[in-house]
Amino acid sequence: MRRAALAVAAFGASFVVLAFLLLPVVAVFVRVSPGTLVAQLGDGAVKDALVVSLETTAAAQALVLLLGTPTAYVLARRFRGRKALVTLVELPLVLPPAVAGLGLLAAFGRTGLLHTSFPFTKTAVVLAVAFVSGPLYVRAAIAAFEAVDANVVAASRTLGAGAGKTFFRVVLPLARGGLTAGAALAVARGLGEFGATIMFAGSLRGVTQTLSLAVYSQFDVNFDVALAVSALLVLTSAALLVTLKWLPSLSTSRFRFATSS
Amino acid sequence: MAALALDLSVPLRDFELTVSLAVERTTALVGPSGAGKSSLLRAIAGLAKAHGRIELDGEDWLGKRPEERRVGLVFQEYALFPHMTVRANVGYGGRARVDELLERFRIADLADAKPPQLSGGERQRVALARALARDPAVLLLDEPLAALDAHTKAEVRVELYDLLHELALPTLLVTHDYEDAAALADEVGVLVAGRLRQLATPSELVARPADAFVASLTGANLLHGRVVRSDELTEVELDTGERVFSTDSAHGRVGVVVYPWEIAVARERTHDSPLNVLGGEVGSVFTLGNRARVRVGPVTAEVTASSLARLGLAGGGAAYASFKATGTRLVPL
16 A cells, blocks of 8 residues: 555656656747747847857867867876866866856956956857866766776787877777767757856857857847747757767767766 | 896785796796786786886896887786777787788687677687787786686687797796696796795696695695604694604694695505505595596595596595505695
8 A cells, every 4th residue: 555655656756857857848849830930040140149159169179179088088097186186177067157157257357367358259158168068078088088998008008009009099999989978968068058158258149149148138039039049959959968878889888977086 | 048037026005026037938927816916917018117127138128118018918808909800909019910810819710800799718819819919029928718718718728838839938927726827837936925935847846835825726635733753754643633644854833735646545444554544524526537536534535537436435425545655745834
């Protein structure tokens, strides 16, 4: 009797949770017809935001891959103080986005620590996106490098390959699945970046207004346009998630999230 | 003939491994797990820190990086590159002899397969071929037979023996199995807790084990006791109360070492005076081809399969194990 009641309660709870999580996503698509959604994407503000998003995502993720990969490789080794360093890298993940934006301003603002002219430029968007999404990639990359069998790496060395050849011919191919998954996560997180970007880069149409910022600025002006951009973002994020979960090469390479230890 | 000279100390977690050794032909180091065997191979290959001296024909290796030392290291689990084909694995360290090696190790038909698709024996042949393609001056084998099932192991052991003799490279192999070490190597060293206890040919190790550990490692029975009298023969009172005689001389607490093949088994007690006789229940019986190992009281004896049947030992019961005083060795405990 009690077991049956518990089962019903558990099913009920999971139904409520699933409904709660799905309802807003579904609502984005059902409020207006799909035809209207597609038509709204032709709006000038949307096109501008799309270009800004593509440019800044490409630049930010290139930066993340280029600098994050060697960083993760170093952090995947065992050394004193490693745990503290990994924790530092993970800090932006738990930082409130508004705080991240304010911090970036305080560091790179005209009157900030480094006195740069980055604020309210595309560079600022790139930095904000890299700041919040980079740690996700680095975490995944550390896990991917750790999963590479140390004996296989050692074997490469004893077979006459130096550290460089070993990295490119053995370590990188074996970590590829985990690295790709981490990059997909970072892209998804970067596309949705809002708080840090609006603080540090503002929301200037055609310059710093990304798709996520366009949703916010359009929802006063034209709610349907905001919905259309939202729908586009939902589809992109869902596609990234599906890629991450079902791409066979990712699952066979033993991808797992970093345990940070 | 090239020779590898070692005078090394390798810091490990619980102790320091210290080994002085000259490897000319095949030397096996045998010891329990955790004795530092793999660490020694890693140190020679340049994969672990070490102090002292590693020289190949007088050429210093200690200051060299792993890729500059000409070693062929075969890892216990083989450490093949899982994302490369067999051909790419073999050709990784040197392309010149790939086809020849694929043929030599009977893996030519597997050239396009990847390691996860291979059996244990095939993986080992790929690992050996890969190590040799690099044209090593020294061969290092880490537990070369441990990852194989019993059936494959016997076959591979013979092949490996032939290969090592054909190559005539200085070879250092480590194993926890004394029989493998004795079967493959010209010289066997017993490594315990980072120290080399004894280094000798397999037959010398059996004839004159340096201590109780070496004796039991080589498969001997070890009976604990105390020397009570020594004149022409040494008389030892065992902890179990029985007395045995040995032609070795010793004092105080000793281990009486007697090999299974020195022991005869009978159902009746013999009263032949030069014989040591120990009575007991027949325990486990383990048949290996035409021989069998039988537990009688405190010792394991080796008998022929036919006497096993004649005496009906598989049925258990009381029996007597006898061995000559000359068939015993006394080691300090």
